[in-house]
Amino acid sequence: MDAVKHLIQRSQEHDLVAFEQLVQLYQQRVYSLSYQLTGNHADAQDLAQEVFIRAYRSLSSFRFEADFGTWLHRITVNLWLNTKRRRGNVTLISLDEPIHTSDGEVTREVAAAAGDPEEELEEKEFRSLVGRALKELPGEQRAVLILREVEGYSYDEIARMLDLSLGTVKSRLNRARDALKKRVSTLAEEAGMALPGGKSKHGRAVVLKEGAGASRAR
Amino acid sequence: MSCPIKGVWMCNKKVNTMKCREARQLFYPWLDGEVAEEEARRLQEHLRECPACAGELADWQAITLALRGVSRAVAPPEGFSAQVMSRLKESAGPLPGAGRRKDATRRVWTPGSWWQGLSGTWRRGLAAAAAVVILLAGSASFAARYWWPPAGTKGPAMVVDNSGQGEQTPGSGSTIVKTDKPGGDVPANPNNEPRETQTPGERENAPGGPRDRVDKANNDDNRFHEPAAPGRAANGGEQKGRPEQSRQSDSKQGVAIAANTGQSVSSRAGSGGAVEPRVFLNQTRTIESTLLKVQVADLQAAKKTLLAAAGDSSCQSFGRQRVDGHTVEILRFVVPVERATHFTATATGLGRVLDRQQQSQDISQQFASTLDRYRALIARHNQTTDKAEAEALERQIKSLEQQLAAWDREAGRQVVVVWLQE
Structure with a gap:
């Protein structure tokens, strides 16, 4: 974490080499979310790139209060929502799907x-x-x-x-x-297609795991 | 959020266990792992008694699991961080605002106004066909490179079809782009790297709105440093100026130049050799487009008629699809002006015309500024000694050239998009 903090601080001083390392560290997370949101690789790539560019420009406003990845995700989701809103909620479905x-x-x-x-x-x-x-x-x-x-x-x-x-x-x-x-x-x-719940009516046991939705790594 | 009626009666007999309504209110908390132990026990008891609720929750668990299955991390394409960095360096340098000066030349043709003028159905259908992209990008192969994944890609794909052809739609015949006119062919990208983002769909408009707290301080201008991405620029309104009838006189020239489109920058294999700029005339360019939505009895027959009428004009098909319960096929033609009237008449004669829209875009200014930028990049490319930079520049140059060629080809012609609906 300290290493990340150090990278962020250097990036805040416009050290592009440090920022590139940050990009490499976080690109996976940002790209993943971008892909989930946009649903295709073309838009995901565009969105994710824009996220990092904006992140770089707004780095001075990052105060180390949040996790950096969460901060990036915050940019990602807001950027996406804005774009979508402005586009009148039209979803462009790419052929990538x-x-x-x-x-x-x-x-x-x-x-x-x-x-x-x-x-x-x-x-x-x-x-x-x-x-x-x-x-x-x-x-x-x-x-x-x-x-x-x-x-x-x-x-x-x-x-x-x-x-x-x-x-x-x-x-x-x-x-x-x-x-x-x-x-x-x-x-x-x-x-x-039958939903799993439909099957259970015909005698298939439903196994419930405690807190099935709770724990997951990210 | 209340309990569906069908489930309620089944469990009301049991007095001491939980009722369906109560149980179902616990579903989401349960899925979130936020149910207290005692409640969880009662819930489970209830589920044993009530198959309806059990089934419902099982559905939910399956959906939740499926959602998490989606989360298998998706890797960014190779070279992603390098692209981000080159965009950063290219655009503004370390200081926000440093790129301002350049922005005047960076306005790109925006489909904004055009796009917004479309009715909802058009938008939906066009979007579904990804036709928008192609309509606006101007050439099928241009779009194909950015929107088709490479054939046989495993795992997370880059959206670059390095062959420059659209025919490799994986797994299905339903979305094939046929380009009768190979004018827009893109030579293979020797670097096998994704181009700088050219996704036309993502930002018709300026990013950065009221909710975008993180970015408050940034100026709008810097964002559009991406060359030639159709649909990028913010100011659809600015370029709305209705074109004069200049295209008539220009059309001949436009056609003549279009013949030139086969060549491209990239005969060098990323080796850093000097790039010769292609010659484009600086002249008025207008793209006229007509959107026609026609209901026909026999889609196949209608298509045949259209293709016959189009003759050797360029035609792209976006395959059949279902839109609002209709079978729909969208075709895009680029016809010479002198044939346009006849062609459009043929198309409207196919059946009941549901919608018709006409659009003109004067792209002269965009063309000129893109051309400036194209030349500037070439100059920079020919000066640089840094191989990586040269390659990055080359990619940009290539995509700019692509865009220029597409505009050039279609300026002075009539783009007719026909939506056939059965």
Whole structure:
């Protein structure tokens, strides 16, 4: 952490070499979030680059109160929301995305190595279905869901990042979840896919893990 | 957020356990790991009794898991940090504001006004087809390089198709760009690195709004140092000026120059040899476009008719897709002015015309400033001794040239985008 702090301080004094190291340290995190938000690599790259450029220019306002990565994420999500708002919430779907055909979905994803192939396929299909549903949500709902579920930020952190009250974050998150669930159900129905909950009605045990949503590394 | 009716009755019989409504209110906290022990125990008890709630929560767990599955870290493309750094160095240097002087020449043609004038459906459909990008970028291969992932890419892909062709859409035949006119072909990028960001979709407008607290202090100007990214500049309004009918007289010239488009900067393999600027005439350039939305009975037949009418004009297809429950195919034609009227008439005769929009963009100024910048970069490239810088410059030069060539090719012609809907 000290090393990072040192790099930040040097960058604040316009040391570009130090800043480049910061970029290398944090590019993964910034890019990941950019990709989750934009849903394609072209926009993700654009967004992520812009984030670092703005970060560099605003470095003097970084007071070491927050984690640097969180600070960058804050820039990322706000930049994205702004762009989206200005664009009238039109989502540009790039051809970089999975392509939907009548035969189902063709994704560019490379299959994971191990596991039951059939189950894996199902899981993959479901995941891409959820991903699609997520993309159809309004930007602000999508942002909170991604920050919470994908990036694992706490309500508090999200509230600070988006300059919202805790209550607003919670209610927005709940609305987003409701909307997502609804969308997922519709898409699943269209695709003739059963949701896992549907299966459980036919005797399949539901195993609940304590605090299933709580812990995750980021 | 209340309990769906269907689930309620099932569990009301049990007096001492939790009711569905209460249980469901605990779902989100549960998923967040914020349920107290006692509540968790009661919830679990309830779930054992109530298959409806259990199923509902199972759905939720699956969705949450899937969301987290998404989070498999996505790696940035190779050379990402180098690009950020070259953008930083290139734009403003260490001091914000230092780049101001240059910005006057950096205004890029913005599709802002054009884009905003479109109706919602158009936007949706065009967006879905990624056609916007191509419409605005002016050439399919230009867009293809930035929007198509390389074939067979594993894992996180860069969005650069180094072949310069769009035909390699992975995995599906549904989005193929056909460029009958290979004028915009891009020679392979020898460095195999992503170009400087050219994503036209991301910022039609200036970044930095009221919520953007982090960036308060920055001036708008510095942000648009990216050359030739269509859709980048902020000031759509500024360039709205309706063009005079100058295109008529220009069209011949435009065509003549277009024949020149095969050549490109990059015959050198990133070796740092001197770059010869391509010659472009400084003249008035206007791009006229027509958007036509036609409902037809037989999509295939309509398409055939259109292709026949287009003759050897350039045509790109964006494949079939579903938009609002209709099968839709979007085609983009670039036709010579003298044929435009006839072609448009053919298109409108295909069926019921649902929408029609006309747009003119005088890109002369943008063209001139882009050209300035292009030349300046070449001068810099030919002076530098730093190989990395030369390569970075070359990439920029190439994309500028690409943009210039595309504008040149289409200025004085009529771009007709036909949305066929079955």
